[in-house]
Amino acid sequence: MHPANSVIFFTVFSGAGFGLLFLLGFATMADENASFLFLFVHFGIAFAMAVAGLISSTFHLGHPERAWRALTQWRSSWLSREGVLAILTLLCGGAYALLWMFFFNPIAPLGWLTAVLALLTVWATGMIYAQIKAVRLWYRLLTPVCYLLFSLAGGMLLFLMLHAAFFGEAGPFLSSVAMVMLLIAWAAKWWWWRTRGDAPLSTPGTATGLGAIGKTRLLEAPHTSDNYLMKEMGFQIGRKHADKLRLLAIGLGGVAPVVLILMARAFGGDVVWLLLAVIVHLLGMLAERWLFFAEAKHAVMAFYR
Amino acid sequence: MTSLPQSTDRKLGLVIDLDICVGCHACVVACKEWNTGGYGAPLSDQDAYGDEPVGSWLNRVHTFEVTPRAEPGAKAVAPARVVHFPKSCLHCEDAPCVTVCPTGASFKRSDDGIVLVNEDWCIGCGLCAWACPYGAREMDGAEKVMKKCTLCVDRIYNENIPEEDRVPSCVRTCPAKARHFGDLADPDSDVSQMVAERGGYDLMPEQGTKPVNKYLPPRPKQDDLAEPINLAALAEPKATGFLGWLDDALTRIG
Structure with missing residues (x-):
């Protein structure tokens, strides 16, 4: 299959971004009084990577101006589900981050919901490929499992690096x-x-x-x-x-x-x-x-x- | 909605007779001609007169060589044969191209089972072409939307054209009558009868797509006749009557 650069960039960067967002969904449990800068940098990097990937994914479309239509068929299409879930994750995670950062009001359940949505988004990305029976190499449950595990590992590595940046050591x-x-x-x-x-x-x-x-x-x-x-x-x-x-x-x-x-x-x-x-x-x-x-x-x- | 209909009232489709197809590609050209001016955007070509011409076509003819297996007890292995193989959308009952579509541009009609693309909604993501195991969908290089066989939906119901023309363009044009159009849900239709008589089959049944279009296999060649036919003798008919007496007499003298 033809490897489109925009799709490769999208799956790697959005994957790591959503992986970091998953971890941040539980950050209230670690430190409710995290500093504004800490939250700004963490959420900023997670959102930037996820959004950059999503924007990149529209570059391979023949008609990117109609991309909103891809949000309509979530009942049957994994690609549509992926788009819907990505937006829900960003909205939910955005609300969670902003309430915490600007109103000092970390809402733990909102964080958990963000974490679940982030995982589902990455799962849907993997399923876009795993649903294609015509490509036997992909047509396996192990395909979205790999996407999910790489997303979590990448997110964890980012988290580790940021932790070292803020606290001197990992x-x-x-x-x-x-x-x-x-x-x-x-x-x-x-x-x-x-x-x-x-x-x-x-x-x-x-x-x-x-x-x-x-x-x-x-x-x-x-x-x-x-x-x-x-x-x-x-x-x-x-x-x-x-x-x-x-x-x-x-x-x-x-x-x-x-x-x-x-x-x-x-x-x-x-x-x-x-x-x-x-x-x-x-x-x-x-x-x-x-x-x-x-x-x-x-x-x-x-x-x- | 890109969910598939539970069932369709009719299953309009093609039956293609591989025994008859001569590989002239007339259906390919007729399809391009009709569909470039019919449903949706024109079927464009890129670099049509250059070194690497490429374009969107909804029907293509591959040519295969088949080497028959040695039958146990057969005197000799039958020689390899050439089979011309036209391929277009099979309008599958369980069409994977439809369910993957994120926009609702791809759909299967519940009344006649035709799989179509609403080109105004198509975002050109190409996922449906990936999902189709038959390669029935091609992205148009100019319009950037997905093109596929419409079963000439703008001919078969068109009351502005003579009745004999209300069949897909490829069927109408085939000079060998290798292509047939009809309702495969109706067991009494000509196409269903053909499929029943000739053992019409599905392409790639292992993909689970349940294609509507059927293919009729090439008839076995009679390579195992007891004695080879003497064609030379057929060209020299045996004379009878007066000419026969004359032939005999002259042969005896000579």
């Missing part, structure tokens, strides 16, 4: 939580890679029904140059580098942040190490998300083999 407990969350997310992704079925669900034989007679292969394509279907569904570039990119994704997205957290524990100067951890993690996630699209094969290509 602390052993939060550091350990972040490392465990990264480990769980990448373990799930590893499982996702390991359990993929390489045999396509549909073959030229089932696509044409001619498999009942014998071995079927394309003799002449219906068009002389690549069409929309080939460009969107027949994306091949980079598949030969898939193994290297997978190592790069794991290295930058998982191993390097853990090493940097350990370095912060060992040498101090936490915020610098952790800022670096956030940056390499996001770079690794961009590689992971690029592979998510580029590696996926679509059933329609059975008509072209």
Whole structure:
């Protein structure tokens, strides 16, 4: 499948932003008297990442000016649900943050609701892909699980970095939580890679029904140059580098942040190490998300083999 | 509303006979011609006369080579054969392209089962094209909205054109009569009869889309005749009567 830059950026940045918002939903329990600056920076970063991703996601649309229509079909469409949930999360989280920041009135249940909505939004993002039966690699419950776990791990890493920025050090407990969350997310992704079925669900034989007679292969394509279907569904570039990119994704997205957290524990100067951890993690996630699209094969290509 | 109807009163669709299709692509061209001036935006082309021409088409013909499996006990393996394979939207009963649509632009009509796109609502996100396992939907490069087969909804109910023209353009134009249009929910319709007689089948049944359009398989070739037919003998008919006596006499002399 064609990896659209806007969609890769959207899923990575909105994912981390909503992950941070999830954690902030429980912040009242940690410190009800958090400073204005603390809240402003935390909520500001969470909202900025989520909103930047959402705006970016409209860039691949043919008619972005009609994007509001995508909020209407939440009863049937995961893409629509994702849009509705994202807006509900931002409204609910916005109210929660503003009441806390400007009226010193942290409403804990509003925070919990924001946290739940943030999780549901990321789940819906994963389901947009997991619902597509024609792409066998995606058509699994494990797909939204991975989206969710990466969102939480990314959010936790951001939280850890900000914690170090405000309090000088990240602390052993939060550091350990972040490392465990990264480990769980990448373990799930590893499982996702390991359990993929390489045999396509549909073959030229089932696509044409001619498999009942014998071995079927394309003799002449219906068009002389690549069409929309080939460009969107027949994306091949980079598949030969898939193994290297997978190592790069794991290295930058998982191993390097853990090493940097350990370095912060060992040498101090936490915020610098952790800022670096956030940056390499996001770079690794961009590689992971690029592979998510580029590696996926679509059933329609059975008509072209 | 992009939920699918529970059931449709009729199931209008196509039956395509792979035994008859000669791969002339007339249906492809007729489809483009009609639909570029009919329902919705024109079907545009980009770089039409350049090195990499690309455009939106609602019907395309692939050509396949099928090598029959060796039958147990058969004297010889039948030779490979060429099958021309026209492909357009199958107007699935369980159309995945409809339910993924976030805007309500994609819908399946409850009265006749036709799957359509309301182009004024389409945001061009392309998710429906991803959801369709058949590649029946193509984004228009100029209009940036999703295009698909309408089953010529602007012909089949059109009382301003002669009655014999009230079928999809591809069906009307097919010179070999390989394409047939009708109601596949009615067991007595011509198309349903054809499907029953010839063993019409679904494409990619494993995708669970329940396509309405059916394909009729190529008939088996008679490659296992006891004796090969002597075509040369057919070209030299045996003379009878006076000419026969003359033939015999001259042969004896010669």
